[in-house]
Amino acid sequence: MSKNNNENAIIVDDVDKSFKLYYDKATTLKERILFRKRNNYEKKEILSDIRLTIKKGETVALIGVNGSGKSTLLKLMTKIIYPNKGKIIINGKLTSLLELGAGFHPDFSGRENIYFNASIFGLTRVEIDKRIDKIIEFSELGTFIDNPVRTYSSGMYMRLAFSVAINVDADILLIDEILAVGDQHFQDKCFEKLRELKKEGKTIVIVTHDMNAVRNLCDRAIWLYNGRVKLDDRSKKVVDEYLKECA
Amino acid sequence: MSIFKELYQYRELLKTNIKKEFRGKYKKSSLGVLWSFINPLLQLLVYALVFPFILRVDVEHYTTFMIVALIPWNFFASVVGSAAPIIVNNANIVKKVYFPRIILPISIVTSGLVNFIISCVLILGALLISGVGFSVYILYLPLIILIQYLLTLAMSFILSSITVYLRDLEYVINAIMMLWFYLTPVLYSADLIPTKYQLIYNLNPMTPIINAYRDILYYQVSPQLNGLLILFGFVIVLLVVGYIIFKKCERNFAEEI
Structure with a gap:
């Protein structure tokens, strides 16, 4: 076990996940009693027999068509949802960017939201104080930082959210299809930052459809197809195979 | 024990959340936090008129008699009512970020506690104005508040997690709280209950708590320590039971809301 702790960041051990798809879900007592049939649901297998080991310092891309289970796998790793079978072991502090700006409060200023958002990621006041200048600088929001977030454009919103998440100093970073934030300049900057984090030995898992990003950034790619791992290899090889299939 | 470690790590979130609950409650109203005084004052006014004058309740310093019980009761009732839908109301963050979910009920109970401590000014005011005054037994106050806080917390754990699966609970609770209010000696003295029902009556965990407040503040005698200690154990x-239920339900929160 101690050996695992040293080398592996994420261990996904024989995981199955299915969702209950209700036809018409009964959430109230009346509906539960009157319309028992309404609770009919279909069990939909999202992931089955997933076994993965992601080593510390690896940069891994999850690729696959829509509905192949990439985001579900990421959510399982974050502990937002739990597997039906198997288990997931995480070694190290984990931050996820599944959706940017989760928990942003529109009436609060950008600065207040940084505090709130960073506290959701588990940072203490002192730690946020230390990082706040870095976060504001990275977001390039300048004086807008003290305006309420509802006045922001969507690009500004994304930039703020990304800046918070990337500066949390997690050991493991999970990112879901959000690299397309902001303009070209900001995107380049995000990639630069990710490369920097990679150099520092952080573990990064991204879900993306941008194959160039996979080739440039990731060492390894995992191709999910219908909830199963179809190919798990060096990113170049997986991307080539994937593109061949899609074409 | 990992729960305490995790809560300690997320203490900033706990703090901001308590503040948010507290500030957010009256944020849009022009009188703001003053409502935490005005609301119970108006409620008091109604009871203080109805009981002595219309129902002719004959208790010395009735307003004080009632206020020392009503304000603690309000803390309990309002928190339990608003804690039940707390997970559902925070669906947007529960679905997107991992954080210890238990922070949500803890913050709402704690912000209620802060609100309660502020409105204790009303109790002190009533004791002063009516001339009932204070005694050394007031030193028991923190103990009683602690027991009440923990009871409210336990109920919030249970109700908030079950409400995710059974949304009716939010509304059922309102009716239950109303009944519970009259089954607790807030507006009347517990002595009014016939002896043969006393045993059942005292099973209500809020009864010894309210009695204790009244003993130390109004009658100025020592609270019934045996009863309080048994309650503390309960x-x-x-x-612990509430925590276990919450943890069991927690796994599926993101999928069910």
Whole structure:
């Protein structure tokens, strides 16, 4: 076990996940009693027999068509949802960017939201104080930082959210299809930052459809197809195979 | 024990959340936090008129008699009512970020506690104005508040997690709280209950708590320590049970809301 702790960041051990798809879900007592049939649901297998080991310092891309289970796998790793079978072991502090700006409060200023958002990621006041200048600088929001977030454009919103998440100093970073934030300049900057984090030995898992990003950034790619791992290899090889299939 | 470690790590979130609950409650109203005084004052006014004058309740310093019980009761009732839908109301963050979910009920109970401590000014005011005054037994106050806080917390754990699966609970609770209010000696003295029902009556965990407030503040005698200690033990057990229920339900929160 101690050996695992040293080398592996994420261990996904024989995981199955299915969702209950209700036809018409009964959430109230009346509906539960009157319309028992309404609770009919279909069990939909999202992931089955997933076994993965992601080593510390690896940069891994999850690729696959829509509905192949990439985001579900990421959510399982974050502990937002739990597997039906198997288990997931995480070694190290984990931050996820599944959706940017989760928990942003529109009436609060950008600065207040940084505090709130960073506290959701588990940072203490002192730690946020230390990082706040870095976060504001990275977001390039300048004086807008003290305006309420509802006045922001969507690009500004994304930039703020990304800046918070990337500066949390997690050991493991999970990112879901959000690299397309902001303009070209900001995107380049995000990639630069990710490369920097990679150099520092952080573990990064991204879900993306941008194959160039996979080739440039990731060492390894995992191709999910219908909830199963179809190919798990060096990113170049997986991307080539994937593109061949899609074409 | 990992729960305490995690809560300690997320203490900033706990703090901001308590503040948010507290500030957010009256944020849009022009009188703001003043409503935490005005609301109970208006409620008091109604009871203080109805009981002595219309129902002719004959208790010395009735307003004080009632206020020392009503304000603690309000803390309990309003928190339990608003804690039930707390997970559902925070669906947007529960679905997107991992954080210890238990922070949500803890913050709402704690912000209620802060609100309660502020409105204790009303109790002190009533004791002064009516001339009932204070005694050394007021030193028991923190103990009683602690027991009540833990009881409210335990109930919030249970109700907030079950409401995710059974949304009716939010509304059922309102009716239950109303009944519970009259089954607790807030507006009247517990002595009014016939002896043969006393045993059942005292099973209500809020009864010894309200009695204790009244003993130390209004009658100025020592509270019934035996009863309080038994209750303390019960509350600790309930807290553990509530925590286990919450943890069990927690796994599916993101999928169910």
